[in-house]
Amino acid sequence: MGVREAQSEGIRMSGGGLYSLATIGAKDVIDAATPLVLDAIEALPLDSIANGFTLSDMGSADAGTSLNMIGKVIDAVSKRVPSAPVSVVYTDQPRNDFNALITNIYGLGPFETYLDKKDNVYPLVSGTSFYRQIIPSNSLNLGFSATAMHWLSKKSMQYFKPCSCRWCTGYGTKSLSESGI
Numbered sequence: 001m002g003v004r005e006a007q008s009e010g011i012r013m014s015g016g017g018l019y020s021l022a023t024i025g026a027k028d029v030i031d032a033a034t035p036l037v038l039d040a041i042e043a044l045p046l047d048s049i050a051n052g053f054t055l056s057d058m059g060s061a062d063a064g065t066s067l068n069m070i071g072k073v074i075d076a077v078s079k080r081v082p083s084a085p086v087s088v089v090y091t092d093q094p095r096n097d098f099n100a101l102i103t104n105i106y107g108l109g110p111f112e113t114y115l116d117k118k119d120n121v122y123p124l125v126s127g128t129s130f131y132r133q134i135i136p137s138n139s140l141n142l143g144f145s146a147t148a149m150h151w152l153s154k155k156s157m158q159y160f161k162p163c164s165c166r167w168c169t170g171y172g173t174k175s176l177s178e179s180g181i
């Protein structure tokens, strides 16, 4: 698939930081899903995160809606492995407003950021669509995506748990780790 085909052309969130300010419902969804994310971290084998932990937020828009969730992820990882560096890979389409995303994650906008409270945390940003491989194989511990994958026009990964996308039946089939992804 070509790079251009791999984008949801024309579908973008409001720029300039308006998305998270105007979308409290999306934040509510992420906050409600946070216990599932924390359970997933608890279930990871300790040796898989002993040297560091990488989380991706795919389809992150301006990142404001997931700041609290990611702060809790960092706490959960630090509780298990206090010395583990945490990388947070924010991904969205290349035409996403990444200036607004940077503004939010560095606390230059209206939201509190985990970066003011945590050390050993490394935000990274990618404009690669989730139709393509975003980060190298065997380098992701936990992938997260909220209110974004319903726009996929075809199934691009086999399994999510839990998942509300239209190709999965019920509450997940296999976890990513069970699937070897």
Ligand SMILES: C[S@@+](CC[C@H](N)C(=O)[O-])C[C@H]1O[C@@H](n2cnc3c(N)ncnc32)[C@H](O)[C@@H]1O
Pocket (backbone or CB within 6 Å): 006, 007, 008, 011, 012, 013, 023, 026, 027, 030, 058, 059, 060, 061, 062, 065, 066, 091, 092, 093, 096, 128, 129, 130, 131, 145, 146, 147, 148, 149, 151
């Ligand atoms: C409704 S917003 C959700 C933002 C955030 N995850 C949340 O829950 O508040 C959907 C996001 O998915 C992104 N998106 C849509 N198609 C995408 C793709 N193919 N690759 C990466 N991101 C995509 C959009 O650009 C948008 O920022």
